[in-house]
Amino acid sequence: MNSILIMGEFMNKVVELFTTPQYIESMLHGFLLTIQISYFAILLGILLGTIIALVDIAKPSKWLAIPKFICRAYTTIIRGTPMALQLFIMFFVIFAVKGFPSIIIAIIAFGLNSAAYVSEVIRGGILSVDKGQTEAGEALGLSGRTIFFKIVAPQAVKNIIPALGNEIITVIKETAIVSMVGMYDLNMAAKDIGSGQNMASYIVPMFVAALFYLATIYLITFIVRRIEKSLRKSDSRTGD
Amino acid sequence: MENKSTELIVKNLKKHFGKNKVLNGINFELHEGERVVVLGPSGSGKSTFLRCLNRLEEPSSGEIYLDGTLVTDKNIRKIRRDMGMVFQHFNLINNLTVMENLTLAPLKLKVMDKNAANKRAHELLKHIGLSNKADVYPASLSGGQKQRIAIIRAMMLSPEVLLFDEPTSALDPESIGDVLELIRELADRGMTIMIVTHEMSFAREIATRIVFVDKGKIIEEGTPDEFFNHPKTPRVREFLKKVL
Numbered sequence: 082m083n084s085i086l087i088m089g090e091f092m093n094k095v096v097e098l099f100t101t102p103q104y105i106e107s108m109l110h111g112f113l114l115t116i117q118i119s120y121f122a123i124l125l126g127i128l129l130g131t132i133i134a135l136v137d138i139a140k141p142s143k144w145l146a147i148p149k150f151i152c153r154a155y156t157t158i159i160r161g162t163p164m165a166l167q168l169f170i171m172f173f174v175i176f177a178v179k180g181f182p183s184i185i186i187a188i189i190a191f192g193l194n195s196a197a198y199v200s201e202v203i204r205g206g207i208l209s210v211d212k213g214q215t216e217a218g219e220a221l222g223l224s225g226r227t228i229f230f231k232i233v234a235p236q237a238v239k240n241i242i243p244a245l246g247n248e249i250i251t252v253i254k255e256t257a258i259v260s261m262v263g264m265y266d267l268n269m270a271a272k273d274i275g276s277g278q279n280m281a282s283y284i285v286p287m288f289v290a291a292l293f294y295l296a297t298i299y300l301i302t303f304i305v306r307r308i309e310k311s312l313r314k315s316d317s318r319t320g321d
Numbered sequence: 322m323e324n325k326s327t328e329l330i331v332k333n334l335k336k337h338f339g340k341n342k343v344l345n346g347i348n349f350e351l352h353e354g355e356r357v358v359v360l361g362p363s364g365s366g367k368s369t370f371l372r373c374l375n376r377l378e379e380p381s382s383g384e385i386y387l388d389g390t391l392v393t394d395k396n397i398r399k400i401r402r403d404m405g406m407v408f409q410h411f412n413l414i415n416n417l418t419v420m421e422n423l424t425l426a427p428l429k430l431k432v433m434d435k436n437a438a439n440k441r442a443h444e445l446l447k448h449i450g451l452s453n454k455a456d457v458y459p460a461s462l463s464g465g466q467k468q469r470i471a472i473i474r475a476m477m478l479s480p481e482v483l484l485f486d487e488p489t490s491a492l493d494p495e496s497i498g499d500v501l502e503l504i505r506e507l508a509d510r511g512m513t514i515m516i517v518t519h520e521m522s523f524a525r526e527i528a529t530r531i532v533f534v535d536k537g538k539i540i541e542e543g544t545p546d547e548f549f550n551h552p553k554t555p556r557v558r559e560f561l562k563k564v565l
Binding site: 211213214216217218219220221222223224227231232235236239314315316317 | 375377398399400401402404405406408410412413414415416417425426429430458460461471474475478
């Protein structure tokens, strides 16, 4: 009897959430912000992470000694401190300027954080390419540039894609902590819609927010798998 | 006259990895049309010797001349075109098809245009009976097929010298025959060859000269007959007793 009542109330809340334009709008608004932050943070992370990785694996030389040290220190610091703390430092110390758009700060914070992880993924991917592959290119008299772009990079990408997919997923979920600095992302929207009423009203929006995250990540996993599959065509032992 | 026929001169070549001295002063000459087989116990430095010749390993000291030109960091890429190399583990480029493996260097180094490179690659493939493999990736080939393709890949650039670093050590017995057959054929055509191998009977058959390396030094050299039948040093006698 009691459970039927709760079920009924739950269903009412579901209906309410999806029929109140203001709620749907809040949810979509939050979702959009989550996607925006994630998208640009990932772009920044991949760009910067690639640069860091390339500096890190380049042959040591006096020109690169300082950049190499900076890259090492950077990844160590970023990976050694909590993301939430980095976000706070960005918001309340580095960009504590009034009126500076918080979405930009969030993108920078997550982008810089992701770059450290992406650089490790790319570094590992490049180093895992068999040394014999490089030597074959060298023995043929090819330039370092040709060896990198025609031989090493295409094989490294195959190793990198799965781990990079993982990193993208991590960033999307991790952006939920922007609600800690008052930004209205998907996580915050769920909390906001449910607040000010009884406990049951929290359940539905949070459940729906979870579905939004899940669907997004499922989509990304699907895309990454497809890319992996198409990259694996040279591994096929069947002939062609 | 005699100068012209000397392809390669190695003077006092030394190589150490940290404190580990691998090559302790190698002096060596390779003449046009010669087929030198480098023998020696494992860890003697024979592979390192070969790899120093085209600077896959940077020599610690010493000089190498190819056709009278001192090999340096600056001209090494050009030198490598004239010094083909075949590896123990084949090292076909995994992400390229057989055809692309064969034509990559000629095209990138602009020694052939696309038509010429394709034509030559097809001829060589046909010659080794693998025409039907032109468009497959290396992963679908057997070891013997890979190594034979690796050999014709080195031939694409028409090098003056071909270096073989244990070309059959990673192969099954049946494929070894195919690969040796192809090397034999190159030898018959007058190719200048240097081989590091453990195939004693092949060494005896193909070599015009045997070089024995131990502890990073050449301690004996001579014709196969001299080397196998009348070894001069106790070290070689001991070695031959174990391997024959």
